[in-house]
Amino acid sequence: MAQGRKGKLNYRCPRCLMREIDMDMLFDSEKGEYYCLRCSFVGPESEVQRLNAQFRAKYLDRAVRITGF
Amino acid sequence: MTTFYLTVIHRPEMVPEYLQKEAEEGKAEDLGRNEVIRESLDIFRTQQRIAHDNGIRTTIQMTYASLFNDEAVALAREHHATYGDEIGSTFLGIQCAQFREKFHSKELAIWLFSMEDKRLIVDEVFGKFEEVFGFLPTSTGSYYMDAELVNYIKEQYPQVKAAVATCWEEGPKAYHNANNSWYTLLDGGPWNPWIPSKRNIHCPAADEADDIGIVAIPHLSRDLMAVFDGPGSYYGTHPQNILRGMVYEDREVPYFMNLVDQYRAMAKYNRGYAYNMMFVGPGWMSKTGRWEADYDFLLKSYEDGMAYYGRLKREGLAVDLTMSEFADAYRADRPYTRPECTLWKDVLYGSKRQQFWFADPWMRFCLDMNLGGAMIDLRPYAAKLIRPCGVGTAHIQDASYPFIIQSMYRAGYFTHYAGEGAVKSCKFGHAGEEVDLCACRTHASFSEEGDVRVVTLDPVEVEFEKFTIRVQSTFRLTEGTGEVEIVRRILGTTDPAAEVSIDEYATACYGTTEYPEDLTGVRLTLKGRSATESIDYAYRCREAYVEGVEVAEALVPQVDTRLSVRSDSADATGYLREGMAFSPMYTLGIKKTVKGVGELRTWLKVEKAS
Numbered sequence: 001m002a003q004g005r006k007g008k009l010n011y012r013c014p015r016c017l018m019r020e021i022d023m024d025m026l027f028d029s030e031k032g033e034y035y036c037l038r039c040s041f042v043g044p045e046s047e048v049q050r051l052n053a054q055f056r057a058k059y060l061d062r063a064v065r066i067t068g069f
Numbered sequence: 070m071t072t073f074y075l076t077v078i079h080r081p082e083m084v085p086e087y088l089q090k091e092a093e094e095g096k097a098e099d100l101g102r103n104e105v106i107r108e109s110l111d112i113f114r115t116q117q118r119i120a121h122d123n124g125i126r127t128t129i130q131m132t133y134a135s136l137f138n139d140e141a142v143a144l145a146r147e148h149h150a151t152y153g154d155e156i157g158s159t160f161l162g163i164q165c166a167q168f169r170e171k172f173h174s175k176e177l178a179i180w181l182f183s184m185e186d187k188r189l190i191v192d193e194v195f196g197k198f199e200e201v202f203g204f205l206p207t208s209t210g211s212y213y214m215d216a217e218l219v220n221y222i223k224e225q226y227p228q229v230k231a232a233v234a235t236c237w238e239e240g241p242k243a244y245h246n247a248n249n250s251w252y253t254l255l256d257g258g259p260w261n262p263w264i265p266s267k268r269n270i271h272c273p274a275a276d277e278a279d280d281i282g283i284v285a286i287p288h289l290s291r292d293l294m295a296v297f298d299g300p301g302s303y304y305g306t307h308p309q310n311i312l313r314g315m316v317y318e319d320r321e322v323p324y325f326m327n328l329v330d331q332y333r334a335m336a337k338y339n340r341g342y343a344y345n346m347m348f349v350g351p352g353w354m355s356k357t358g359r360w361e362a363d364y365d366f367l368l369k370s371y372e373d374g375m376a377y378y379g380r381l382k383r384e385g386l387a388v389d390l391t392m393s394e395f396a397d398a399y400r401a402d403r404p405y406t407r408p409e410c411t412l413w414k415d416v417l418y419g420s421k422r423q424q425f426w427f428a429d430p431w432m433r434f435c436l437d438m439n440l441g442g443a444m445i446d447l448r449p450y451a452a453k454l455i456r457p458c459g460v461g462t463a464h465i466q467d468a469s470y471p472f473i474i475q476s477m478y479r480a481g482y483f484t485h486y487a488g489e490g491a492v493k494s495c496k497f498g499h500a501g502e503e504v505d506l507c508a509c510r511t512h513a514s515f516s517e518e519g520d521v522r523v524v525t526l527d528p529v530e531v532e533f534e535k536f537t538i539r540v541q542s543t544f545r546l547t548e549g550t551g552e553v554e555i556v557r558r559i560l561g562t563t564d565p566a567a568e569v570s571i572d573e574y575a576t577a578c579y580g581t582t583e584y585p586e587d588l589t590g591v592r593l594t595l596k597g598r599s600a601t602e603s604i605d606y607a608y609r610c611r612e613a614y615v616e617g618v619e620v621a622e623a624l625v626p627q628v629d630t631r632l633s634v635r636s637d638s639a640d641a642t643g644y645l646r647e648g649m650a651f652s653p654m655y656t657l658g659i660k661k662t663v664k665g666v667g668e669l670r671t672w673l674k675v676e677k678a679s
Contacts, residue, residue, distance in 0.1 A: 008358075009358050009361050009362075009363065010358070010359060010360070010361070011361060012360075012361070016248075020242075020245070020246050020299060020300055020303075021245065021246060021248055022246055022247060022248065022300075022313070023248050038248070052315060052361065055315055056315045056316070056317075056318070058418065059315075059316050059324075059417050059418060059419075060417075060418055060419025060420075061324070061327070061415075061416055061417055061418065061419045062316050062317060062318050062323075062324060062417075063317075063318040063319070063321065063323060064323060064327075064419075065323040065326065065327065066323075066327045066330070066416050067330060069330060069331055069333075069334030069337075069414065
């Protein structure tokens with residue numbers, strides 16, 4: 001197994017992020033996948049991005065400009 | 070007339086912790102790593118340029134390490150001369166080769182050193198600052214500045230008038246968010262600037278004798294709803310915090326402007342005064358990207374944020390002051406007893422939820438309109454607890470100000486099948502049925518009647534099996550009394566003959582974290598016109614009742630606090646409820662029965678017990 005290293009961006013584990021834990025992942029260059037040192041998440045960059053989009057979905061107003069206070 | 074003050078702070082941090090971590094991967098620690106210092110200075114220069122391009126003046130908080138860097142010192146001098154930026158000092162970024170050589174410690178948090186070391190470090194940092202610049206700073210800061218530290222600074226360096234003194238609600242939530250490795254356990258302070266007490270930095274000073282001598286500024290202007298129940302480093306007027314929280318879409322971050330505007334709107338609740346601050350360390354704008362965002366996005370978010378500040382300034386809607394200038398402006402119009410109030414609205418989750426926040430020298434509390442106006446946080450500032458932190462003290466890292474109610478840490482209304490959680494609310498009962506206002510979601514409005522701030526909740530319908538009542542809650546806050554007057558009024562009923570009980574209660578505990586504390590030693594007392602009852606807490610589920618009650622109180626020696634509830638009703642019954650080990654809470658209640666319509670008026674008070 002290759003030594004895990006940081007990826008091109010410091011992707012946090014998307015599963016840990018769901019429970020609001022910022023946990024940087026390591027990247028296995030042989031398998032082309034990220035893995036979490038805490039929760040056993042494993043997946044390619046596309047899966048990380050898919051889950052990150054899911055994380056953002058809870059912010060219903062993330063793209064809304066609110067001015068009435 | 071409203072004034073929205075803005076404070077932008079930059080620090081030339083030579084070895085920002087995030088940059089250093091990245092540069093170190095696979096290498097041994099090197100505090101003098103040239104590429105890190107180079108990049109950090111570049112980022113500092115970029116941040117300064119963006120602020121100045123938008124017409125915003127800054128406070129440059131020189132780190133100890135930067136005082137040894139000729140380029141950083143020259144930049145600060147130049148920007149002070151050219152733009153009128155203030156040159157201050159910070160206790161962030163103390164770690165560097167010179168610090169290691171002198172203090173032989175890797176500790177990075179000023180508040181965690183022993184008191185003896187704190188004094189030595191203050192003298193060294195301020196001494197070096199004076200040696201470099203030829204004057205002493207008038208502003209300083211860190212993530213946390215304990216009262217003991219600030220008292221020493223004021224004793225030795227009386228010219229200091231402002232400090233970044235806490236990170237709002239950065240406590241167990243921040244610790245968990247950082248994989249239990251970030252020791253900023255600092256919950257319980259005000260969210261906006263305040264004049265701290267000499268005895269505890271979190272508490273606003275009660276009077277001149279209690280005034281610590283600085284104006285404290287919280288580190289970041291945070292989302293009062295999201296950060297109360299989420300990571301502090303996701304939701305505030307810190308663009309890269311927002312990227313960390315991923316509150317964006319297609320590289321646009323309207324949430325930043327929404328937060329700024331909500332802070333601007335605080336003028337409505339605070340006699341025309343409002344405040345906002347931004348304080349981004351260089352490590353957050355790493356050239357290699359951070360928080361799944363590449364450098365271009367990090368930079369864009371900072372540029373967009375500062376551009377919004379610049380626009381507000383150009384339109385005459387914001388006044389940019391340096392930290393020391395702001396301290397003067399704040400003191401010029403701030404009686405000690407004046408509370409800070411905010412009716413906060415959700416700008417994140419699309420829920421329309423509101424929370425009302427209040428802080429004065431007696432208490433800090435939060436009412437949650439999603440829970441019918443229940444009190445979900447209560448900090449007894451009146452106790453002014455002397456609670457030193459750092460090595461050699463009883464608490465070391467736990468610098469939070471204790472709560473006696475905190476519904477997120479101690480369950481609140483909803484518990485898992487047993488026991489009670491910490492919350493203050495009201496129940497309505499009829500013939501064995503009981504409805505808690507926590508189940509009656511509503512909204513609120515704010516008004517003032519002289520020195521009384523009034524939070525009026527929209528009426529809610531309480532449904533019993535055979536009839537319905539219409540109930541309105543009002544909270545009246547008379548400045549300088551340390552009391553919360555609570556009125557529960559039945560405005561109407563579908564059965565005027567039906568009797569309804571109104572049960573105003575507070576279920577409380579004490580602590581600084583999610584975990585229970587020992588309640589042994591707590592004394593619960595009911596005082597009535599003709600009888601008195603007491604319970605010394607022993608986890609035995611005892612209850613006591615007194616008719617014609619005048620006051621129900623809990624003496625909590627662990628936090629030197631007396632919590633009391635009194636009523637002006639001649640026919641009210643008071644009650645006490647002791648908890649058990651599986652539900653380590655105590656409850657104070659006042660209850661009365663009305664026929665048709667009517668009201669119960671009570672006053673909640675927190676006092677120093679000793």
